[in-house]
Amino acid sequence: MAIKLPIYMDNHATTPLDPRVLDAMLPYLRDNFGNAASRSHAFGWAAEKASEDAREQVAALIGASGKEIVWTSGATESDNLALKGAAEFHKDKGNHIVTAQTEHKAVLDTCKRLEKEGFQVTYLPVAEDGRVRPEAVAAALTDKTILVSVMLANNEIGTVNPVNEIGAVVKARGCLFHIDAVQGVGKIPFDVNAARADLVSLSAHKMYGPKGVGALYVRRKPRVRISAQIDGGGHERGMRSGTLNVPGIVGFGVAAEICRRELSVEGPRMLALRERLRQGLQSQISDTFVNGSMEHRLPGNLNISFAFIEGEAMLMALKDVAVSSGSACTSASLEPSYVLRALGVEEEMAHTSIRFGIGRFNTEEEVDFVIDLVARKVKKLREMSPLYEMAQAGIDIKSIQWAAH
């Protein structure tokens, strides 16, 4: 089969819509356009039923009940609602929040906002493997701690945190536990009860659903209270006002249902493709380093540094493959990835990292194409790299006095 270019291998950024999801959504973009809050006619009833069915489907994927699902516009809103909502509601109990340095910006920037409002936030460092240690969480908890927020899996390096162990630590101290589970749910098994989670952020478009719809799991037993951040008609049991995005919600439900049914088959398939990619690259290219734990990692993730080649130059060379880089040059800030820095990856290696995100629709042929392409481009770019030339000549790059610029 001919390979269609460019190849999409950036499934941490977003995933393509599964055609089955689109099919389920279409009726709600055409005839069933009702407002789920309209109680007085069949259009509204159909929309409400669709939303409720989807609630059950999403809940089933994480071992929750439908009543615990609050629809949002996406995971960024879910993270904001969880953190700001919990902080505001429980501020009389304490003002301390614990999170980790490698969290998504939706959590980190929300924490920074809360700091401005008087909350104290501890940003836990991570170990070299990129994971948050439960002991580190335990050590950070104080009598003032109201909330702990730790992600299930990291969006850059795919490392999976021991959330069940962290949950046990957090609940032993009676704090609320929020998990940004966006990257992990649908890719690896996750259960809100095993993790003892109180709040869990989810996104549809990371699991082959549509963009613009997410959810926040809010535990009911025992009931977790948060303050709404968007006021209005009192939708979603007062926790999130706004007319429901019914087509998106229907798509999210079906996407979650497919993930739940196919996870046991899809997980190993993703892992096999990822390992084919990793082994192929590492057997053909010298001086590569995988960033983050290989053992505790999303099956589809490979974050790898190709020494002596700057990441953006690599992305340009890989124009037939959609991937991303932790290089400074790909960001507006000109700083290399804060996640890689938190792992202790040296800046010069952070500049050389490439993130491959394998997903449902990638094939072995695509992986083989990518291996061959990357190997050829690495060779070409290294021939152009003064650092590679020095390394070949036995010069230690660290021994040179570089002028920072």
Add this chain to the structure above:
Amino acid sequence: MAYSEKVLDHYENPRNVGSLDVNDPNVGTGLVGAPACGDVMKLQLRVNDQGVIEDAKFKTFGCGSAIASSSLATEWIKGMTVDQAMAVKNTQIVEELNLPPVKIHCSVLAEDAIKSAIEDYKKKQGARGGKDQVA
């Protein structure tokens, strides 16, 4: 990020990639930037008896714009006198390659690389003492 056609052309078909003999007294070598910043340029030039740059080579660790800036720099300075090469400004590189503001530092680095290579050449010539200084 969208690249200009000229950046893409230099990136896809870089001019003058390679190395000259660092021990040749007529060769000047400039090494600027830092790996931690994500940019390192090595630019070398060989000057003939008339004080004209007869060859230039580069190797660059950096983004596409950095590679293009150094490739363009070598292309331009070939055939220039040392004085002319000394006068090449980063703004000329920015203009030629249509570099966006976030990539201006790549052109600065290329200018620095030229100057650093020429200084190295002059230092070598000065140390030799014999040859007339054209520059």
